Amino acid sequence: MINVLKPGLQTTVQDDGRVGYYETGMPPSGAVDQYSYAVANMLAGNKKGAAVLEITYMGPALEFQEDAVIAITGGVIPPQINEAPVPMWETLEVKKGDVLTFDFVKQGARAYLAAAGGIDVPVIMDSRSTYTLCGIGGFDGRALQEGDVLSIGNMQEKEVKPGTRVTGEYIPEFSANHEIRVIIGLCSYRLTEESKQRFLDIEWTVTPEANRVGYRLKGERLDFVPREQPFGAGSNPSNVVDLGYPIGSIQVPDGIEPIALLNDAVTGGGYAPVATIISTDLNRIGQAKTNEKIKFISVTLEEALEARQQNNRKLAEVKQMMQSS
Amino acid sequence: MTDFTTRYSYGGDEFIFVELSEEMTLEVNFQAMAITKKLREQQMPGILDICPSNASYMVRYNPDVLPAAELIDELKRLESSAQNLDDIVINSRLVDVPVLFEDPWTHDAVMQFRDRHQDPESTDLEYAARINGYESKEAFIEAVTGSPFLVSMIGFVPGLPFCFQIVPREKQIEVPKYVRPRTFTPERCFGFGGGFSVVYPVQGAGGYQMFGISASPVFDKEQKLPDFQDSIVFPRQGDIFRYRGITREEYDDVRADVEAGTFAYHKKDFTFRPDDVLKDPAGFSEMVLGRLYHD
Amino acid sequence: MKEIVSSLPGVFYRRPEPDKPVFVEEGDEVKAGDTIGLIEVMKSFQEVKAEADGVIKSIKVEDKAVVDAGQVVAELE
Structure with missing residues (x-):
């Protein structure tokens, strides 16, 4: 006990x-x-x-x-x-x-x-x-x-x-500046090309609203491509017809303060998600504290899988060390 | 939907997100249902979660077991085989959901967050009635309760049903979400946002317009009630919910039954084909209500 | 001189509620265990307490300022 x-x-x-x-x-x-x-x-x-x-x-x-x-x-x-x-x-x-x-x-x-x-x-x-x-x-x-x-x-x-x-x-090792790899996608077509680039260029700050549901980040406003909102989506340009949110997905309600969803994520909703943190780096964003900085790095699926293999290999090696200890 | 090409997208290295349409229709929801149903039946190794949603769906998979390219090929094959919705049968339930409109608890929450609303001078119900062209909130409530809703997605939090009304497109209600989300929504609040009605399973944040409160729960983590024996959540995608306006007296009676652990939904098992709905939504709705209350 | 540090990163509040007076002013006498401020993080509030008796020599952080874990918020004499 x-x-x-x-x-x-x-x-x-x-x-x-x-x-x-x-x-x-x-x-x-x-x-x-x-x-x-x-x-x-x-x-x-x-x-x-x-x-x-x-x-x-x-x-x-x-x-x-x-x-x-x-x-x-x-x-x-x-x-x-x-x-x-x-x-x-x-x-x-x-x-x-x-x-x-x-x-x-x-x-x-x-x-x-x-x-x-x-x-x-x-x-x-x-x-x-x-x-x-x-x-x-x-x-x-x-x-x-x-x-x-x-x-x-x-x-x-x-x-x-x-x-x-x-x-x-x-x-x-965890520093106060976190580089977090993402795959751009999901509803990223909703962001202007300029904002998609800025999403990657901005150094985001972790707000005090950062918990197991999600991390709210502060930086600059992002802009959405103007459109007549499709039926059922709601009137804000950041709204989409309610959909499923992947773990690690990043949404930008009203273009301000992106939210990255973690393990206790809300599973779906009506804000356009624009990128997803790769599984290996979910380990790392959870180690970012309030006030620390995050930069998102865009990677391909192949790069994400390579990081995943490397992570799996490390764990297998640790396991091996324990077996022989 | 001929002018839209389905988007297949990577949600990191563990999710595939498939957007079938940018706009909500009954047809696209049936397609998502059909594809995910077929995928579920295949029991492909490496698939962890299959999540149908309103106009899209999502699959969580283990890329160490199932390569993304292989999964996407299969999803594309399923998509083309689901173009024809004829061979899809949906196992559904018709359910009577008792709702007290303009209840005191929801009203308190409505008044508490007027500063986050498009129209601080009206209630959510008055505002929604007006922008949808109804002459009174009573007429608006009649439209909401007059035709049943298809449960088109479950999510946000456990057991929250997104419901899309089975009416012709020109009769569909649409409302914006709050300008800024609320920090509080009462448990079981009956809300509306975009083209969807919802029942909030638990108290919490929210952005939908608030019209009333459901007397019956959609979430029961203790699994005390008979309808929750198999799962802590009641709604299933494909269910058909009829929201029925009730008096305060009936509300109190239902609440007492829920507290006593004896409440059971009035419901009927029901199977249908998407075509039955798509050909004549109004006729289908009428038939469904007959089945639920008279047969 | 003793330092009072925040054990958490978050937002530092000098008042229990917006319309209430501050917990302590510079020059105030405090006892070990007295609350001198609050840190808000992850929607919860944690009290920052004096670990010893003494007089508040200086308050190093402004009301509602963001602090890091281990940061000195006040000095005791």
Whole structure:
């Protein structure tokens, strides 16, 4: 058992997502940074898909009621056990009675805490992920609160030796300037050619309205191609007949303040989406903080797939390192 | 739709987005339904989600298993085979949805956000009636409740039905969305935006005009009610909803039944072909209402 | 001198509500645990608290200004 002494800003139980319900309006949820999530589980010796804690901006204080093996990855929110700093990206041993706390966030926005065996909450629609907007999954459908008690499950597949760590190229670095790769498309035909180019040229700023549903960005106004609005779309030039929004898609309501949708996305609506963040870089945008800068880089599908293969290869290599440790 | 070429587009490396038309029609919605139904039946490996929407659809796939080019080829093949809607049968339900128009809770929300509206001097209902050429809001409500709606898409949040009225094009209602979205919409609010009516499943942000409140839920995460045994969301694409205006007294009765866990929608299973609708929307609507309330 | 830092990135508010007085002024005496401002991020508000007793020497951030995690918002004496 793990006692929640302090919950942190928004600490939720997440896994690899609730896939297959999008057509009912149910987004996948799941860890925003799936790379860091997967590595945390590997370091804890967990099976794929085990649930972890996603820690946002400000870490919780957790008291372990049993001996446990844990690992913390993701954005740099420096962990401490009994007030002594401990490394991230490393298999750690904790003893019954130990208290895990976190220092101020230094880099990135979200850290992942895996415990060997996984966080045990009921599986709802094939997933343990929390979807807070509708109160589904995770711990009572919500972020952790003071006084909650978490159980550790039995999804460990391998004992990883404490001190095992990943290094170098396997640890992503997050700066305050994020280059996020997108594929331009969907309803990008609605933007003027000039605005399509400006979308890529502008250095966007992450606003305080940046959460698991989406990131609202500030920059300059973008312009839409004038047209007589088609029937059913609504009168604003940024309106389209309501359609499905891909995870990672970027819409520009009224031409101001683009919104990039993340794992708790609204699944559809009537604002023209103009580009989609590639899956590999969804891991990275979730590590961008309020006030940080984002530049969108246009790539082809082939380039996106290459990035995806590279990401898959890295994860396979980490897995391999764990096997031989 | 002869002048429009379907757009196939990559939504990142995991989604294919297919826009069948820029404008909403019953016909294009049936096409999206037909293509996605066929795709679902094929059970292609690598497909994660199939999401039909109003005039478009979207597929989420795993590119490690299924290459995009292969998927798009298949979608194009399905599109041409769905040109002819004759062989499509839609398994639908006719559903009576009780709505209290101009209820106190929606009215409070309407008044709270007048500064975000096109016409701060009118209510949403008065404004929508006027711009659609109705002499009174009563006449407008009669038009909304007089003909049923096709559930043309589910989304935004779990269980929200986008509904397109089954009437000839010249009778279709269209309203703009709020100038700036609201931060609050009551749970079960009956709204209208663009060419679509909706019921908001949960309280939250929203931009549609607000006309009333549905007494019955479209979302029940506890799955207490009999209509929610299989799913936490009630509406399915292809359902036919009739929004029926009710009194405050009936509203309170329905709410009591919902609270007691005994409420069940008045509904009938029903199959139809797109052509039945497209040939004569008004006649189809009339037939459907007869089936729902009299047969 | 002690620094009071924001643990979060977000918008700093010196007042609990727009029409209420500020939490603290420069020169005010505060006790450990007293709220000196709010940070708004992801639609939630977190209190910024003094970690020790003392007198507010200076407030380094203006009302409604954007702050970063770890940024000094006030100094205590």
